[in-house]
Amino acid sequence: MALSLTMKGIFYAKVGDKIERYMLIRQSVRGIASNGKAFLTLRLSDDTGEIEAKLWGVSQEDESKYVGKTVVLVQGEVFDYRGRLQLKIASIRPANESDQVNLEDLVQSAPLQKRDMQETINQYIFDIQNANVQRLTRHLVKKYQEEFMEAPAATRNHHEFMSGLAYHVVSMLHLAKSIANLYPSLNTDLLYAGIILHDLGKVRELSGPIDTEYTIEGKLIGHISIIASEIHQAANELGIEGEEVMLLEHIVLSHHGKGEWGSPKPPLLREAEIIHYIDNLDAKMNMMDRALQKVEPGTFSERIMPLENRTFYRPKSM
Amino acid sequence: MALSLTMKGIFYAKVGDKIERYMLIRQSVRGIASNGKAFLTLRLSDDTGEIEAKLWGVSQEDESKYVGKTVVLVQGEVFDYRGRLQLKIASIRPANESDQVNLEDLVQSAPLQKRDMQETINQYIFDIQNANVQRLTRHLVKKYQEEFMEAPAATRNHHEFMSGLAYHVVSMLHLAKSIANLYPSLNTDLLYAGIILHDLGKVRELSGPIDTEYTIEGKLIGHISIIASEIHQAANELGIEGEEVMLLEHIVLSHHGKGEWGSPKPPLLREAEIIHYIDNLDAKMNMMDRALQKVEPGTFSERIMPLENRTFYRPKSM
């Protein structure tokens, strides 16, 4: 069975495609069908995206075999269920050692290597002139080094993949550098440190890169207040005083832009306003690119909820 | 000069009242009149409230004599200027030692003694069962003891007077106790500690009890994030771990109820929701009582801006 889909990944699947692939079960939920038999609703992923599938008429043995974080070999056909794609499973079996597939290969992750992103971020930290700002930033990045490099930027919508947070931060740093070149009134120390720290609280707000969920702390405190407290405490521990600490706290507190978007203070610093902007811009480009990648020239994408539910047009020739 | 106004205080002044009183200059701003002469706009207070006055045709000597925080003896008549009361000054002179008046006597303050309020608050802390919650609360109250007992609760609108914050906290504690009696599912430890801490960040957000202004830290960080970081740091210093710390942080973060009102998280705990409610209730009672105190039965109060600009009715007989 030599199917092109096997090559391109589930993200590119269309109605009618027949597939045979190793996939990862992200989540498995038991239901009872109208005929009284149990079935499983599976969320299956590869390194390009996800699809839902139903496994009908399962035995108790099946239920214990097809649980979350299991790698399976699955055959089936893609169809449309109420406007979203689903996979109709023809056959399925757990992968075994001889299949030689790793869970990590079936999870979507950032297009850059972790090591390269780490180096880029270190270089920007190195470029920070103000010693206090540099120390503080370096200290917090070190404290959460590993989680930072693996965390997704969100549970869904944009950069919702392994290392998505680091990838988002790297893109924002490059944008900030370009923009500061054009507007010399911007302070690059605040921009770089603010960008590197702004979402760092997500390493405690979210449960990790696979099957990402909000933690209890994430729901009750949120990444914005988590990182603000961390900056406060770090400055204390490092004996750093001075306005810089307050400015960095302000930048992370205000980076969602408005109270109704989760920021207890709106941006009141030029650099805070610009970081809020750059954050949005990079997230939007990511969402538009992903949505338009899936459609043919001359047609419209599916609706993108966080972009006011708009559907975007892919021109025929440009 | 036996004027009734002299007895009752400037808060009760009406158009046409003639007064002779010691008053405190809260603020003095220089202007130039259309005839080219300098004048001062004075905000004058006694222990019941404030009034604005113009001092026309001032010399340079006058300008240096009538500055903020000066006590003066002033004679004049109250009139209406574009819907608000002003004092037309007939004569004015700085008070001297022989007058025997203190600045403190000319500033509005809470109707309870600081010592009594301190005792009440300590009693409620004593009633907290959970040892961690009690220690944390006691620690932070001690850290800001003095400022807490003197701070106003706001720059204007409600409890905007000396010790207004402590007075507001005491009223809320009594309310919480009554309500918890009727709804046994509420945890009084969280209620009492949450109420005592919820606005404690105002000791750093506001500049103090006289001529209260927002500090730079107040504008950039805000009392909500200030106290959340303080709880975080205090738990660290005291070696307190456990869910309680996170619950208290959540309560202070959420006590404004919504993002657009300054809370980065909405209340997600029963006790957080109730504290938000009690906070509002006490503020509203304070505003309505003050507005209705000034008007005759059978008439309406002035508009109260933070109560959706409503004007309240004082019944004739009830």
Add this chain to the structure above:
Amino acid sequence: MALSLTMKGIFYAKVGDKIERYMLIRQSVRGIASNGKAFLTLRLSDDTGEIEAKLWGVSQEDESKYVGKTVVLVQGEVFDYRGRLQLKIASIRPANESDQVNLEDLVQSAPLQKRDMQETINQYIFDIQNANVQRLTRHLVKKYQEEFMEAPAATRNHHEFMSGLAYHVVSMLHLAKSIANLYPSLNTDLLYAGIILHDLGKVRELSGPIDTEYTIEGKLIGHISIIASEIHQAANELGIEGEEVMLLEHIVLSHHGKGEWGSPKPPLLREAEIIHYIDNLDAKMNMMDRALQKVEPGTFSERIMPLENRTFYRPKSM
């Protein structure tokens, strides 16, 4: 079959529970399945709550047997259907005389006895000092005595059970008494009469305690305007004149707080504002308590739509 669920009631059911119980059919709706056969969607209740169930492949005889307000003995298993619980029916039969179950026992109702609530309300009426206010209140309570004691407070969300209205009124009266103790400017006559009357129009807005629906009058006029007209007419009949009538009318008209929430006037009386507050507070406590009662410590409740769709946290230890 000795199942714990049989003891605790359907409100506490979890996925996988097997039950055998007498239940009341609240509503029965016929459908046609994809296999062309008729089925019934039943809403089944006991005295703790409700659950939905499908009865597949029904005959015409079944259809006439399993109609609304029938008591049945049902066996089955609870499962999850798109995030809500459903009952998979294993067997069902109508109850007969020998089963000795009453419809009334299978309907959720207030945790207090009607007689006790009636007495409490009478006591508060007795405490009203103003003769006009007392007579007017007593007159209207008498007029709708029976319906008042049986009516639910709503069709869903809070106090949506038999005698829910009276129970809600009693809680509010106790709250009002506590609060008036702390704020002596509040007039208890207006508070007590206002609370007793505020929702009395619901006896005509809603169809009664079982399978509650809006009446045509309820949809076109609404309980707020219904009771306002009733007060107007009662004052006429009793020959009562004076400001009190207008004040009571204002309180009932304004008790939803804002135009967009159904009040033609916002509260412009201290007591009107407080009644609006107490009304909300009691409704919210009722909703939060019911939602948190169902979940384990350390987890979040389901979303509560009228509380801005929030999900509440039940602490582990407090």
Add this chain to the structure above:
Amino acid sequence: MALSLTMKGIFYAKVGDKIERYMLIRQSVRGIASNGKAFLTLRLSDDTGEIEAKLWGVSQEDESKYVGKTVVLVQGEVFDYRGRLQLKIASIRPANESDQVNLEDLVQSAPLQKRDMQETINQYIFDIQNANVQRLTRHLVKKYQEEFMEAPAATRNHHEFMSGLAYHVVSMLHLAKSIANLYPSLNTDLLYAGIILHDLGKVRELSGPIDTEYTIEGKLIGHISIIASEIHQAANELGIEGEEVMLLEHIVLSHHGKGEWGSPKPPLLREAEIIHYIDNLDAKMNMMDRALQKVEPGTFSERIMPLENRTFYRPKSM
């Protein structure tokens, strides 16, 4: 002095116009100028409109002479004060008997005669087919006959003049008749009765045709609930039962269209929706016509606040 302004009325005044006219003092408010002398702010009207004027340096005698509802002969010049016209008074004296001017002639009123409007309204009542609707409408019109024919429709914005309410009702009746001709599904009985009654509560909400203010009842209850209660009571007194009463109550309750505009129920009847529409249409035409009447072709009117603060264009040639 033969000034064109004397002919055309104060509504048409422009900056620089010199006038000599009999005018009515609508309101007189005392102030104190920066030079310490008393002055009066007068609102002066004739039968076309109003203008503000200052009377500087007044004696106590002047103050008692130039009070509200006094007719005066005034000379002066019109000028611009912060974007609004004011009258600079050159001379002023109270009118005396030999002047032979009546207060009534100096008040703006509807362009139709009261008697004619009364007749028109009676004719429409006569055209109502349904006996109950007709009796109810006739009863209430009779009850408030005199006030109805004199009342303004508002304190400002539109139809804010003597008999403005009756004039507004007559225009709406004609509109309703035209529209019902085009849409035969509309019931003219409900339209005519609904229009005649919809604003009748204003006879108690407003203080009368001169210097119109809200009454206490107007502020606390409002014309919508006033007339709804009146319909309820009238039906009772006349022994009228049946759906018609409820439908008319619904129409008056819903005629502001939305909760935030003061209606406790939105229109849920075809006729209620159309009356809401016609009400708006006639008010808007009145406001646009008055604003455009004052400006030259090829220019824009002043901003009209209740029309979303828009400014309207008067074409050059059309």
Add this chain to the structure above:
Amino acid sequence: MALSLTMKGIFYAKVGDKIERYMLIRQSVRGIASNGKAFLTLRLSDDTGEIEAKLWGVSQEDESKYVGKTVVLVQGEVFDYRGRLQLKIASIRPANESDQVNLEDLVQSAPLQKRDMQETINQYIFDIQNANVQRLTRHLVKKYQEEFMEAPAATRNHHEFMSGLAYHVVSMLHLAKSIANLYPSLNTDLLYAGIILHDLGKVRELSGPIDTEYTIEGKLIGHISIIASEIHQAANELGIEGEEVMLLEHIVLSHHGKGEWGSPKPPLLREAEIIHYIDNLDAKMNMMDRALQKVEPGTFSERIMPLENRTFYRPKSM
């Protein structure tokens, strides 16, 4: 089989009705059922309305036989599926020549003849006094003559049928004439031309009268900007200069009333405001009439989404 439904059309169908009718397949979408077999979801129409139907277990031959724009003879029963009607198909076959049915007869269209509507519109153009306005209007009507007379006014909600646009325009013209009779300040040239042109851009925004969809140009530019550019270009080609062109452009640009409803400018001309009003009024009457036509006296209609999701009441007797 002599079924009343066959007479009255699918719009009037109720749960339980059995039908046998020629119908048009508007749309056919393939799905896969939980049993793994293919099925078709058909939207079927006659000249009164539409209904959805499922065709279970289809072969590949069926799939190619039952495609969009096919006329079929269908037998079945109407049932309720999640609150909306569906048709359960008992038998179906494509119509053949001997059946003698035309696709056109199975499409809903305006209650007036195209020729009559065309004549009416021409008469109104003839009544336009201003030569430029008349020429411009005539030119554009001619340019799109055929599409204008066939286009629907929308894809759903109101006038969403063959010739719906022309029918809507004719109703609006009659309304405008009546209203201009009552308000002589309105210019009928601008009213008539503005109404005829206001939605003409829909001939390019929508794909045509059957299975109406938005075109790419419709989504990216919209009918408002399309017709504004067309007026601009037409004036250029006809050599028409003068304010009239700008006024007509303004009317079409502003006819949705507000920015959030799609108009780049709010109405700033009396006639623009009135056209916006008339447009709404006619659309609302159309929606209310259609919804109430389907329900019994004494009951409420289904919810009408564009009328703020309201449900309307059909009185018992009036």
Add this chain to the structure above:
Amino acid sequence: MALSLTMKGIFYAKVGDKIERYMLIRQSVRGIASNGKAFLTLRLSDDTGEIEAKLWGVSQEDESKYVGKTVVLVQGEVFDYRGRLQLKIASIRPANESDQVNLEDLVQSAPLQKRDMQETINQYIFDIQNANVQRLTRHLVKKYQEEFMEAPAATRNHHEFMSGLAYHVVSMLHLAKSIANLYPSLNTDLLYAGIILHDLGKVRELSGPIDTEYTIEGKLIGHISIIASEIHQAANELGIEGEEVMLLEHIVLSHHGKGEWGSPKPPLLREAEIIHYIDNLDAKMNMMDRALQKVEPGTFSERIMPLENRTFYRPKSM
């Protein structure tokens, strides 16, 4: 008189500064003071900004001497009037030939030379690959060449100075180039052409670079619809067909982002979304820079209305 202010320009003036400068009268409005004498309110500018001044007690000769667009030599002192700066005039006289000052030198204008900006824009046009897009852009830039290079970008808020539009466009082009480097999915042809054209309609919406006002066409049609029609017509004249025209029209129509901000369509193209973003970013940087330029380190700027009325902080050291 060698005053530092004379050097730095009126934009930098502070309360108490004494100045002697040539300035341009932008606007002169006559008023009548409370003493009955005429006065002029003058808006005076130099090449850095504006200030208001009152000229008291003017003769008729003065009134004709001090009109708009007159250059004057003025001496005076800056003071605070209700929170805004005003100039108290000590002496004033019209400039004469021997003063050798030009009107142009007293008007604020862009910091780049017109010629340089023109060249930059031409270079970007040259870089457009698509021949149709390039021709269309070049054609429209040529058509309005001169006005484009002189027009301000707005009447107030940002880039409200001579050549402000061209300056804004140049900054946006540089930004677009940087961003497209980082996001290769963006089409630079659409970005460059879209940016150059997006505000070109302002040459007809606004009255020109001095005393900028909205034209009638500007108010009724607006720059967005003006340029959309121009693109449509230009494509017609140049015989250009193809999707590109529609895409450019969409970009200019959507560049305000939302209906309520004046765009009849939201951005539905990646490039349209980015142009909307860049437009905002450059406007915000311009407003923040201008506001912060005026204040000392460690203080807050005045409120900036179009930035949600925020006040921005200028850090002490960074």
